[in-house]
Amino acid sequence: MVQAMKIYTDTLPPTAEITGRPWGLVRAAIDPLLAVAVYLAALRVFGAPFRQDDLVILTLSFVLTFPGDLPFRRFSAAAAGRLLLQWLKVAAGVSFFWTAKSMLLNSGFQPDGNVVATWLIGAPLAQFLMHWASPRVAPLLFPLYPQAKVVIVGANPVARRVAKLINDGEAEGQRFMGYFDDRSIRRLGHGGVRSVIGRIPEVSDYVKSHGIDTIYIAMPMTTQPRVVSLLESLRDTTASIYFLPDVFIADLIQGRVTTLAGLPVVSVCESPFNSTAGAIKRVIDLTLTILSLPVVLPLMAIIAILVRATSPGPAIFKQRRYGLDGKEIVVWKFRTMTTLEDGDTTYTQVTRGDSRVTPLGRFLRKTSLDELPQLLNVLGGSMSLVGPRPHALAVNEQYRKLIPGYMVRHKVKPGISGWAQVNGCRGGDDLDSMRRRTDYDLAYLRSWSLTLDLLIILKTIKMIVLGDKRAY
Structure with missing residues (x-):
């Protein structure tokens, strides 16, 4: 069966983003700033002056590539394809500017042709090499940035999937500490036992004593009283709390969460081309x-x-x-x-x-x-x-x-x-x-x-x- 397969490793569903982390801003700016750096380097190599049109090109490229969203913990053919598509957009944007200026202002394109050609080839190549090397370099840099400590309440298949995403580096800036679950080792089964660090009533004390930043609750809604009790016990902590609803009982097509009149709605089967x-x-x-x-x-x-x-x-x-x-x-x-x-x-x-x-x-x-x-x-x-x-x-x-x-x-x-x-x-x-x-x-x-x-x-x-x- 192919139903559970991933076409791209990059399309793994991300966990909730941790906002305000320095690495998030750095990651978003690396690709655009590298494109700017290659252009400025090309100007220097060819001895060309910096003109107004050069500033327009740099602005266009920064806007079209920011925020950079390519992964830094892995590299794949999918990532290379996304990088190529991104630079096709940049080239199209520059061409559109060139054409519009010529037609509307009756003014030619002023930048040095050698500089632009070198940049259109050199910038994506530099980004390609950086992302290719990033699986080896990025893990050395992550300890320099604060990481959010994460615990998951419940050790069901959805929780284990999210834990694997974090451990595999799919949610940069997060560090998985362990599960909390009341079930016995026999009921949990192989694979979810080693990381269970306590029972659900112990979550609040653990969060406060270990400085936990994020809590994912992966408990079924049939246990609503236990969920309410857990939320009450967490009211005096500063941790961010997210629900991980187990909606994977259905075969989701373009599954996502939206709102209808202020109410959360989970799409189960939706066209990707809306x-x-x-x-x-x-x-x-x-x-x-x-x-x-x-x-x-x-x-x-x-x-x-x-x-x-x-x-x-x-x-x-x-x-x-x-x-x-x-x-x-x-x-x-x-x-x-x-x-x-x-x-x-x-x-x-x-x-x-x-x-x-x-x-x-x-x-x-x-x-x-x-x-x-x-x-x-x-x-x-x-x-x-x-x-x-x-x-x-x-x-x-x-x-x-x-x-x-x-x-x-x-x-x-x-x-x-x-x-x-x-x-x-x-x-x-x-x-x-x-x-x-x-x-x-x-x-x-x-x-x-x-x-x-x-x-x-x-x-x-x-x-x-x-x-x-x-x-x-």
Whole structure:
């Protein structure tokens, strides 16, 4: 099963932030200040004067990179991707300023071109090297800053998850001291016993005698009287107190806490593309699709001619599938088979050596070039470049009853490529294959980010170039 997997180590849910700690401000400013330092160094190396436009560039870069939120205790491909995306934003901001000044003020761009080029390459490289080295350097620096002492009341799975986050350095500035729990060693089980430092009635005295800064309460709401009693005993301490509700009995999709008329509301299943995120994703879809058209349209014309010339039938194959919110859409593909099957009532999955697939169709499917007409679906708004792959109607109706959470895939627009496809989950309509594909799709919804979309696009390009062994 893939449901519990993390796509990125950076997407571990953070514990409550400790505000006012010096390390928090330092961490937020390191990346922006490093970018400024590289620019000033480039000015010195090239002997260029510091002009007004240089100040504008430095201000833009600082605003677009502050606060720095990349991790300093670990480094991963995800962190590198986020760094690259951040500098694409900076380059876009500088380009926009350059264009706007030229058009509106009829004034050229004054900074030294060598300085700007060196900075756009050198600053992200310097940040990359710093974050790459940070897992070795950061632990040496943390003792220089005050650390909040943390205890957790309750030793259930949620509490252990938070303790692991703190011990792994996911909550910088916090130091886990131990659990308080009334249960016996036998009931606690292996893994939660060694760090139990007392029983719940002892929390208040321990907090006061050991200068505890933060308390996480991981007790179920069914023990409300005990929670109330605990809170009463902590009223004469200065520790910050947070609840860790055990909402993980459900498979959360974009779980978060919001408010409704002043009341706390926990989202259990929500689209990651509400409001701003959805608009950004749509802009990226349109931008990348439009930029690809000068190359893609001639290629599509050649493929269409070859399809018509090598087998009887239309060049484009249309099939009804489920899109956003489970509504029917028409998906376009190049025809790769001798038969046209809408898939509304029955659908026969293509298998290895399937006689229905034409020789040209086999090549198109292996390279995923048969999916190119779906760029028109993206332009029309019924699909996205990245998202769960849409299935034929008959497949949806079959598996929505067999796989829990299957229809949650339709909380977002279907994609030309997806997290499941770039992880080898393409083809196969048996229950295990469909369940595994669904697990990857739900993991994508939980962990969505622009960096993840960029990673999937890059992996898809690699598959197009090298071919997909699971495509028949």
